[in-house]
Amino acid sequence: MKAFVKSSLVVGISMISLHVAAASGASVSPRVAEIVASRCALCHGPEGESASAVYPRLAAQHPDYIAKQLKDFRDGRRKSDTMTDMAKDLKDEEIIGLAAYFASKKAASRQPGDADFAGVGKFIFQRGNPYSGVPACTSCHGVNGHGTQQLPRLAGQHPAYLEIQLKEFTKRERTNDNAVMHTVAAKLTELETRAVAIFIGGLQ
Secondary structure, eight states, X not given: OHHHHHHHHHHHHHHHHHHHHHHHGGGSOHHHHHHIIIXXXXXXXXXXXXXXXXXXXXXXXXXXXXXXXXXXXXXXXXXXXXXXXXXXXXXXXXXXXXHHHHHTSOOXXXXXXXXXXXXXXXXXXXXXXXTTTBOOTXXXXXXXXXXXXXXXXXXXXXXXXXXXXXXXXXXXXXXXXXXXXXXXXXXXXXXXXXXXXXXXXXOO
């Protein structure tokens, strides 16, 4: 029975690897396709469109940003039991290949959630909160939330994942990229955190 399960798993990974390679043309190496199929796809999906709200969408994310996060996981600068284990043996060239693969994927369109919450979130995103000193998200991540090579694309990200990250920044439980984001996130109320996450989740 164990042999059958193992064999089925190997076949499944091989099929996903072929799908990844075919969908990406000749640009993705067999090794990168294998890593996507055997590791990344489990949580983030083969196209970088994770089905679960607790895992970030990787499709259309900036390649330099993805590469930095993978290296931080691998080298212990960003803490995560799951991701540290997934990234611990990745070579630099594999990380670059994975980053390029997911960056090349088109982000799926998303609809905003609760309109009232999204309205509050839009205000915070575009104008910040001058009463509490929260800066506008657009000042770093751009008017459409598309970010830069150094700063993540936020548009269309799972609201629940964004909330988790903002709260980790607030508590300094996010162990990398914390200097600026702790200062910002710590000033957000619970309502503002939820609202801005919902609004960002509906951006294209």
